[in-house]
Amino acid sequence: MHKLMKYLAVTFFTLVTLPVLAVDDAVxxxxxxxxxxxxxxxxxxxxxGEPVVGNxxxxxxxxxxxxxxxxxxxxxxxxxxxxxxxxxxxxxCAWAMADSKxxxxxxxxxxxxxGKLYLNYNQKVKRDWLSTIDxxxxxxxxxxxxxxxxxxxxxx
Numbered sequence: 800m801h802k803l804m805k806y807l808a809v810t811f812f813t814l815v816t817l818p819v820l821a822v823d824d825a826v827x828x829x830x831x832x833x834x835x836x837x838x839x840x841x842x843x844x845x846x847x848g849e850p851v852v853g854n855x856x857x858x859x860x861x862x863x864x865x866x867x868x869x870x871x872x873x874x875x876x877x878x879x880x881x882x883x884x885x886x887x888x889x890x891x892c893a894w895a896m897a898d899s900k901x902x903x904x905x906x907x908x909x910x911x912x913x914g915k916l917y918l919n920y921n922q923k924v925k926r927d928w929l930s931t932i933d934x935x936x937x938x939x940x941x942x943x944x945x946x947x948x949x950x951x952x953x954x955x
Contacts, residue, residue, distance in 0.1 A: 825947045826864035826889040827903065835864040836890040836918065839906040842873035844916050845884060850906045862889065886916045888943045893917040894928035897935035899942040912936070 826835050835841070843851035853867025857874040860866075861881050868874040877884050886904075888896045895902035904918040908925040911917070912932060919925035928935055 824864070824889065825862045827891045827901070828864050833863070833865050835861075835866045836886050836904065837906050838867045840869040840873055841866060841886055841890075841916060842876050842884045843869055844909055844911065846873065846876075850909060861885070864889075883914070884916070886918050888917075888939055889947060890918055891943075891947075892920040892924065893939055894919055894924045894935060896939035896942055896946075897928070897931075898938070899946060901946065 828834055829837065838853050840851045840853040843849065851869045853869055855867060857868040857871055858865050859868075859874055859878060861877075862885075866877060866881075866885070868877060887893060890904060892902035892904050902920045905921045906918065908919040908922050909916060910919075910925065910929065917928075917936075919928055
């Protein structure tokens with residue numbers, strides 16, 4: 800029984816910390832798929848002012864990840880200007896990126912600042928991030944290209 804508990808604890812720890820340690824992709828995608836921002840429509844944050852789940856029917860590949868949209872119109876808006884609509888830092892948690900780390904996100908923990916979409920790990924992290932937003936954006940802007948392969952996509 801003790802070995803089983805130890806095995807479960809190690810497995811749990813590994814699964815929980817992997818998103819924080821993963822630093823190779825320009826876009827945050829799931830472990831078992833290649834979908835950006837957990838399948839949410841990044842354009843809808845701007846046009847509808849809320850998180851909306853995307854649909855596989857309306858999907859485009861950008862920076863090595865599949866971005867889903869709730870409508871053909873949103874997909875087309877994204878294709879016209881992906882940099883305008885894509886979540887900052889490839890959809891990684893903005894607060895973690897400011898500390899030179901990566902972390903997953905809660906699509907409901909979002910904020911638009913100066914026309915840019917930022918996502919956070921959860922609502923508490925979002926509140927903390929908002930309290931130091933200006934400095935965090937400066938730091939995260941620096942670290943994003945240093946700890947991900949975003950340069951590969953910027954050079955193309």
